[in-house]
Amino acid sequence: MEEHKKRIIKAIRYIDNHLDADLSLENIAEVAMYSPFHFHRIFKLITGETLQNYIIRKKIEKSAFYLAVKKEMEIKEIYLDLGFSNHSVFSKTFKKYYGIAPSVFRNSAPETFHRILQIESKNGQPDAVFSQYICHVENLLNWTKMNLKIEVKELPEMNLAAVMSLGIDNVEPSYNVLIEWAKKKQLFPRENVKMISVYHDSFKVTPPDKVRIHACMLLDEKLDGQDGLVFSETIDAGKFIVGSGEVTLQDFEQCWVSLFLWMNEHHYSMRKAFPFEIYHSNFKEHPEGKMIVDFCIPIH
Template sequence: MTSEENRIHPEYLHRINKALAFIDQNLDTHLTLESVANIACYSPYHFHRLFKAITRETLNAYIARRSIEKAASILMHKKEVSVSELSLQYGFSSNSSFTRAFKNFYGVPPTEFRKKHVDRHSKIRQTESKNGQENHLFEKYICNIDNLIQWITMNSNIEIKETPELHLASITQIGVNGIEQAFERLIRWATPRGLMNSNEAKMARIFHDSFKVTGPDKVRMTIGLLTNAPFKTAGEIHKATIEKSKCIVGHFEIAPDGFEKAWSGLFIWMNENGYIKAEEHPFEIYQNDFREHPEGKAMVDMYIPIE
């Protein structure tokens, strides 16, 4: 959260977090101010003011953006779902209204967005063109992909494994600014309660949004501490669960500026090896504090749930 949001009472943050989770779970239904405010146990007027103060968006703008982003994610990962189906699923009156809203957001219509995504993440495409430019760009793309695959092969250990259900004490973080402070607040809360003392106490981060479809200032994340110890929620601290799932797991020892490259490489490895991402959210589990590493590196496990 931003410094402005840190001045908001923690109980407000806790209730807005419940509303955010409810919205994301029900984007394919008709969401109203009254129904969402009821989840947060506020009057519509009070909820609307708080929601905008914390998320920096009105409720309607947030729902519209998340609907478009959810549709974009489905376009990328589920080629069998048509644009018409997405238009109906997310409450648009027609294909043309959905296409217009999508293009206003991403600059291209849904069909072109899907085609561009395939070009970025698969080697399987037509390379014929009327001139040499497309072939040249494609060859450059393949070279970049091959280099990234080679990098991830050399810098990680990748396995497929069943991940058990995991429980976390957590804080919701919106946007990349303030992530370190969110971790620090969680640690300050957990330390006097003895939650940092067990062997299972590891920091984690769940990505509810994808940087491929959501701006970095609006990406929603859960900053969490793995624990099976009982605890009482308080203010912005809430309970979160990572469901049991089958995952691609990449084990890395990387500098902080290598996270984007590691995630990109892991998703490319997933596609190249024929796996399909599941509905569950990707997440990270940290095995050390990179500030205590002699080379400033993080030992981190990255998880992609798969079908």
Template sequence: MNKTYKARIENVIRYIEANLDARLTLTDIAEISHFSPYHFHRIFSGIMGETLNDFMSRRRLERAVNQLIFKPDLPITQIALASGFSSSANFSKAVKLHFGYSPSELRNPDKVQDSKIGKLFSKYGKEFQPSDLYPSRITTDVMNQTELKDTTMKIEVRDLERKSVCTLASPKGYEPDGIYAAWDKLITWADNHGIKPQDQQRFALAFDNPTVTPLDKCRYTASIVVDEGVTVNPPFELAEIPNGKYAVLYYKGPVEETINAQLSIYSDWLPDSGFEPDNYPLMERYLNDAREDGYVEMEIFVKLKEI
């Protein structure tokens, strides 16, 4: 992919994410990209694999559903208006059309009787059940296997200093082959720049919730801590992990169960913590190589701010 095109589209994504509650026009967004409005739509669709309108609609709904689940005290109408919808009725219709379930059904999956097939499956091929959003619904066997009851009790609030990192995005979202391809390239880059594999501090930024976002649409960035002033050339990028307070959960277990550990921070710990998530993606620090060991050992970080 042309590096200039990729950088311009990434600027557009950041702009949209910061303004999901606003009325964004094609002209406004095309101006951010520095592409002509006549061609921007085709360029965006070609690179992202979905139209601009589909992307913005999906991201608004995904953010809104995360708020429905993790902020149960917020009225549905308030979430609807904050997500850019003109009314709760329009919001409910859009949620039902996309997910196959209404907002009230997502908040009360025990009352779900039936549902229509939403766009999430018909357009993206993603199976979706409201119960998947709630880690408390994990079966006893899975809980015992992954020891999540113990890990959720090991959350600590930690002050983290700012870190410079060299990053590389997964080309296929959360798809395992995309993630491993990004890590292989980044680990090799670090080794070639004097950071031996055993000395590498490896962090990943996980921007999306895979229970509501198709895996290939989830954004995942591999990162390795580097010294200040290091030179980084494309396709790698220089970024930083901001300083601040983070909730940190130690997890060791099957890779496929990490989502349950992540969600437990939001559903079980945050409500009574005195904090809320800051505007920064969930972060993972890897302590082993899952491909060699057959399990993952890591720390899960959620950046915090006081309520």
């Protein structure tokens, strides 16, 4: 099963990096080194959904994320960038997932940072409803001032060893796999080792059991290729909004929402790169379960 997971991870990374390309079953199966028939079955077994459903979901979730945080992008630019042929096809597919048109989502969701929740209505059909994400924006900004130091920084390139986690509940097991690998390589424990979580999906648009997070360790040198479930990942050098603070795990959601609000308030735009967290301490070693974290958003 580990070899299968390794190949499926390779396929998932290819899909997510080529959402505007030809993502036919044959092409992706070739990337994963399977026959199309076997790849389709194994992909569903490991991810819990068909390849086509995964691709469409990723396209729609990415479009929702762009609608929420990249206001300067026209809707046409977004759907063409993600490989939709026209507005009608895009709008129909978007409504299927979120119950509203893309333009309505853009006008309603990002301003107050509401989260879409899927609930069952009385007739058994899913209704897309907006529930308040975190209190009032004003209260959130006050919380931010008390708990986070926010700066715009240039960060250097970071070479990482990474293990993919599909679903929030699998993050800790992924870190366990990473640490066991690092111990064998004599890379852990060592002084000032940094663990980093890279978010390849947004919780605003992706269900917690589907969100993809890479559990990573900062390395001195680039990892050569893939070693079992551990693969190389690079965070490119660039400009970032960095929110630093000593917080509990329960505060993470507020921290991220605060940073995106701060980004919009200060008229920054997010780059096509992934946000991440850098951990400077371990919450398990703190009496109140707190940890020192940098929350980082890539910006232009």
